[in-house]
Amino acid sequence: MKKTLMTGNEAIARGVYEAGTHFAAAYPGTPSTEILENLAHYTEVNSEWAPNEKVAMEYAIGCAVGGARAFAAMKHVGLNVAADPFFTVSYTGINAGLVVVTADEPGQHSSQNEQDNRNYARAAKVPMLEPSDSQECIDMVKYAFTLSEEYDTPVLVRVTTRVCHSKSLVALSDRAEVPVKLYKKDAAKYVTVPANARIRRTYVEKRMDILKKQVNTSEFNIITDNNSKTTIIASGMCFNYAKEVFGNDANYLKIGFSYPLPMELIDGICKSADKIYVLEExxxxxxxxxxxxxxxxxxxxxxxxxxxxxxxxxGELTADVVRMCVTGSENASRKPNADFVVPRPPAFCAGCPHRAVFYELGKMKDVVVSGDIGCYTLGFAPPYNAMDFNCCMGASISSGSGMQKALDLNPENKKRVVSVLGDSTFFHSGITSLLDVVYNKGSNITIILDNRITGMTGHQQNPGSGFTLSGESAHISDIEAIVRAIGIEDVYVIDPNDRKAVVDTLNKAKTSPKASVIITKYPCVLKKLSALDNEQFPEAFKSKCIVNDKCVGCKMCVKCGCPAIMMVEGKAFIDKGTCVGCGVCMSICKLNAIERR
Amino acid sequence: MKNDCENKTLSVLLVGVGGQGTILAGKIMSAGLEQSGYDVKMSEIHGMSQRGGSVTTHIRFSKDKVYSPVIEKGKADLIVAFEKMEAMRYIDYLAKDGKIIVNDFEIPGIPITMGDREYPKGVLEALKAQAEVTVINANNIAEELGNPKVMNVVILGAAVKKTGLEGIDWQSIIAENVKPRFIDVNIAAFKAGYDCE
Incomplete structure (x- = not known):
């Protein structure tokens, strides 16, 4: 059969498609984002971006109870957001298959923590599969749907960054045509009042007891006997690292069906071993x-x-790490000559509409900046140093409210809390936080950095962007109207590249003791502009800034941290290929040495 | 790095800066390997890549089964650097007898544009002191071809030559992986890179 190269994320999407799934939902988050982006290419699967992971999960639950195979994907911290429905759908079970992917991040390449979501399977009593390559992503996702329907349970598929973002060969099959099941009302199963849930609770135990036995004969739990006294037990990508290091000099138990764990297989392979290595991230x-x-x-x-x-x-348990731990010495390698390596920290792009906001926030000594999750978290870094703390999606507003109240208890603090978050994060979970500010008389200032797209994860549509995942036009939820409806009276909408407007509006907001919201509206420089964007921002990214002969080399402009500006032979120089003419540097220059053309 | 030992797994590490097209180059290389019957694994880390960060693509291939998609430190047969400082950053991945292809091109990071650091002088010489290095001026070649963006495919051509891979129809693979109006210039870029030594 013809094979093709796919990333794990492409393969998961393929598996969902081949399983005859009807509905899928997700909120973008590295390393899971591309699963839904790829699913959108299979028109047979109705796929959508949800405002957050909890909504994605609940939507999928509704689809599955309604009789259609359904799927939800999220990054590891996303499952925290979706944990509430996840734990309870374990009790109610489903009608048609329900499969959830969690994409964990050993090594924290793009994440705020390194939580191990295998613990969720155990805690929620939900069966779990762990693919180690792209072919297994397809096979296990398809099997997960069968398992889900056979045992009346959601199934968790746990992958990691290296599975998601690595390519390997896969064989493709046709899509199974799975008819939509008839929905029958069954309140005793699906209505989770305690009297019902207590009965379902006993079912969950029975289900897992059966699976505890079944899992020992699963095709995904594979023993390889190489007649060795060394035994390797590994799951997911770690199995591949183990094979690189131990080759055929060890016996292996590769665990693909990992909750419940195949205890009989583990016991069997451990018995005869002198040494047992367990490789898991x-x-x-x-x-x-x-x-x-x-x-x-x-x-x-x-x-x-x-x-x-x-x-x-x-961190990741890559083959060199395993080898070092097992042999006690590192691979021989050359060492980078530090004199020739300058760090390359991620930075706001040239033309990023967040730049002037953080440039000004960084200069204000009377503010504490409560941050959030997105590109703008980079505002913490030099040259801005304009973020004090952040935690998780949507927390900027609610944590900011709490912090303001705490700071106010000590009059010596004399600080105003400014909460900053993006449009997509506001839709995700900022709205409920803002409700709290109004309801409980908070007084923090909130800046919603509305760049008209979900930026950090690579430009996914959201409820404010005007399009769905599949590119159909959609209602644009109006952030200003939402903020006013919640009860914020002082609402300002400004152009974030207008530095004076940023400063004046912040100062005005600070003079009022009331909570206020500043919406900065300007598209992400990397966004493919829509017709509406072109209408609303006709000048966006159409000009270039150049340095004229008035420059004296004072370096004021380079301190705005724009990658397009650098010092060349003592004078500022703007790279034409990188500059998009946002004009922030121009407004910073006191000598009119930068012009826009 | 002639591919004389058929069953050995070979490892190629592509390094560069977000926006330089390392991902497309890696994609084309993997597709070519796959079509000529190799088992191929490829791994990318690109979470922050659009923001000027350092990016890497690992490619491993063999006539036998390849397990890990990630190259071990000290095990890369070839490092292909799209930017010269990046070659030094990842030189700890190079195998003892590994080789480096480096694009003679500088992209200053934020500490450099802000004037806190200077772009290091003598990177190429420092690389040559540590390993066998082939220098290519892919940006100039791409500009001569009329499209600076095909720099990545120029480098790909040079990398393919270095790996000694033969009998692969790269033209059709490039055609499958780029937009129709850019096929000709990309094929020209590949040839220019392949022939530049």
Missing amino acids: NDCYIEEAVRMLGYSSKLFGKYNAQGDAFFPAY
């Missing part, structure tokens, strides 16, 4: 099971038999 999920079976004395996992650290407790 993040928590000691498999390792604890091996210890529970009584094999601590020959175990090498995060800890060895003596309880000393062995494999690292965090």
